[in-house]
Amino acid sequence: MNQMTLEKINVLMNGNIATPAGFTAGGLHCGIRKKKLDLGWIYSEKPATPAGVYTTNLFQAAPLKVTQESINTNHLLQGIIVNSGIANACTGEQGLADAYEMRKLFAEKMQIPTHFAAVASTGLIGELLPMDAIRNGITELDEKKHQQSERFENAILTTDTKEKGIAIQFEIDGKVITIGGAAKGSGMIHPNMATMLSFITTDADVEDTALQDALRQITNKSFNMITVDGDTSTNDMVLVLANGMAENKTLNPDHPEWDVFLKGLFFVCQSLAKEIARDGEGASKLIEVQVKGAETEEAARAISKAIISSNLVKTAIHGADANWGRVITAIGYSGANLDPNHVGVALGSIDVVANGMPVSFDEGEAKQYLMQDTVTIYASVGDGEGEATAWGCDLSYEYVRINASYRT
Known part of the structure; x- marks a missing residue:
């Protein structure tokens, strides 16, 4: 698979994770961290086809287990809740219960079925989440002051020095397709997957099996080709949501423009991967x-x-x-x-x-x-x-x- 030429891709100057039709995102400070934003979320107006790729570390954190259960239950997602500061990894049954509670509270707040919600966490390993802070934070998600995509990009960071986001547009079936992305990652970055989270949204209509296969293939050429320090972590994942609001014909390998979508998705993933590598802890090059x-x-x-x-x-x-x-x-x-x-x-x-x-x-x-x-x-x-x-x-x-x- 060759990269799409830049002439066919419009990289949006102020594009972000919420640029594709039907998506919103935000972030707030709930108290996990001293001052920084620490709770972020993504929401789609319509249930979206999901795909996910996860860390290979055997100590897979509780949020990943809950997210995989959500995806496997109905193959639809409508929202993602993310906290930074504490990874909720190596936290046993209590950690798993906390991840389930995060999913439940978020789904109720967004008025979506429980299994339409995904959960992600990043930060310190081995400590329990301060659930009172998270409960209070979730009650504030609908406040207008928190509804900014840049706040989501900021809320998911740990030792990162800057936000990482992108959005592109191209045409399929005569429809404008938008893909947006946001990521975090600075240390403990090593193939295959590591302390990094990447979230990708698109308004394209994509068949679920085809999207999962595409993400796995593209991750191997992008996120799994970066390293900062050789350590692979417990929490991390790439999630894609495709809500179909661009109203193109359903994309799969039989679609004549399937390769166009693959190249666009690859462009976003590669761009985010390079930003993670560039922002490695203490990096200057x-x-x-x-x-x-x-x-x-x-x-x-x-x-x-x-x-x-x-x-x-x-x-x-x-x-x-x-x-x-x-x-x-x-x-x-x-x-x-x-x-x-x-x-x-x-x-x-x-x-x-x-x-x-x-x-x-x-x-x-x-x-x-x-x-x-x-x-x-x-x-x-x-x-x-x-x-x-x-x-x-x-x-x-x-x-x-x-x-x-x-x-x-």
Whole structure:
């Protein structure tokens, strides 16, 4: 699947999660956190077709279990309630009961069936939710002052430094289709899924099985291709809601413009994934790794992930040190089958390795390139057709400071 050309996509300057027809979103401070917004929600006027992809961590948090139950019960969702500050993970039966209560109270407030509501949480692991605060917060959801999409983007953040949102439009069946998205994620980010939440809304009419398959496929090329620190968390998910209010013909692989929708969804997911990588805790640079020439796409993915996950590569980029040996080392332990004599590496346009051997290059020029806020590493590993791109960030002193005092 190739990316849709920008000419066919209208990226909306002020677009957000509530831009697609029929969606609203908001956020408020209920008291989980000291001052910051900590309770957000998304609502659709009509029940929407949902799709979800979840963390692979075996300690799957209570909200994920409740959300999956909702989706599996009737394959429709109409709202999502999200809290930040406490993850409601590793909290046993009480944590599960609290997640169920959050769902029930939210559904009652929005006047929708209980199983039409999803729940998400992010924050500190191992502590129970302050349910009195959440109960009080839910009673205020309908107050106009809280009904702003930007407040939702803010309410779901933890150690993030900025909100992450996008909306695009394109045409299918002569109808304008809108896809909006919002995400959070800054630390404990690593394939496959991690401490990140991503919510995507669209007014397209999409068949449920097709939407789920599409999300799984696209997640593997976007959210599962980012890393910040190699830790995979307990809570995180990508949810898509498609409410059909654009009134297009139902989309599935048999629709002549199915690929148009796939490319639009991929554009949104990839954009959010890159924003998460760019906003890694303490990060000063976005690192992109492009691999080509692998025997298979799976091999290319393994190589790109190995490079982007290497702490030695990440620290070298932070220090603007053109230490190509760290890149070669990561390629070598990636597990992919390749001939070292056919490997080439470039830092931007600067070749540093060809045919497995060092190439003479200007160290000063390389240092200047690595001081930019976006750095691309190119790796050619043969003449196969496998290609993949991964994203991450540099590893800085600030990352250690943030995570040395996360609880305090």
